[in-house]
Amino acid sequence: MNRRVRLKIRLGMVGICLAVMALLVTVEELGTAPLNRTQDRLVVLQTQWAPATLALHELRAELAEMRAYELAQVSHGDDAAAVADYDKRIAASLKRATQALADYEATKPPAQHAPRVQEVKQRLRAYLDAHARIEAAVHDGNHAKADQLAIAEAQPLRRALFKAIVALTEDTYRLPAAQPLAAR
Known part of the structure; x- marks a missing residue:
């Protein structure tokens, strides 16, 4: 074979190798891009969504427990x-x-949750004010007043508070779909 033919063969083989390498790089990029997006989503779930929803569920559970103790205190x-x-x-x-x-607030909720957070705080203050009146009536020995306050005043306030917490929790559930990591 003469040199020109061998050179053409070598250049063809180099071209084929470069094409295969380019194909491998393209396949690698196409294959790992979804994994990178999945990893970004998992980071949002781990750092924002899970701690926020856990904190809201803990808040609701503790307030339910407090209500149970409040009613037991009134009855005893x-x-x-x-x-x-x-x-x-x-x-x-x-x-x-x-x-x-x-x-929950330490998770730095998005700005659109601020009105719901303020509503929860306002309703919590109102419920705690009612609880303070119930507690005062119990300590004063006025069981009828404590019972009346627990049913007529605290119960509707607690229900409104729980409704606000549920609304905030539902907003937080939608956080991962609505806000990818790049938007934060």
């Missing part, structure tokens, strides 16, 4: 030891609920 209002025990339990539940709300 004539037993000073039981009232003192429920005071401790209520204080612990309230502390954990406050921490859960702080944990």
Whole structure:
């Protein structure tokens, strides 16, 4: 074979090798791009969605527990030891609920959640004010007033508070689909 033919063969083989390498790089990019998007989504789920929803569920659970202790305190209002025990339990539940709300806020929720967060805080304050009146009535020995406040005042406030927490939780559930990592 002469040199010109061998050179053409070698150049053809180099061209084929370059084409195969370009094809491999293209296939690699096309194959890993969905994985990169999945990883970005998992980061959003792990750092934003999961902690936020966990904190909101913890807030709701602690407030439900506090309500159960509140009702038990009203029904055992004539037993000073039981009232003192429920005071401790209520204080612990309230502390954990406050921490859960702080944990939610630490996740830096998006700006569009701010009105819902403010609504939850406002309704929580109203419910805690009603709870303070119930607790005062129990400590004063006015069981009828405590019972009336627990049913007529605190119950509707708690229901409105839970409705606001559920609405905020539902907004948070939609966070991963609505806001990819690049948008944050």
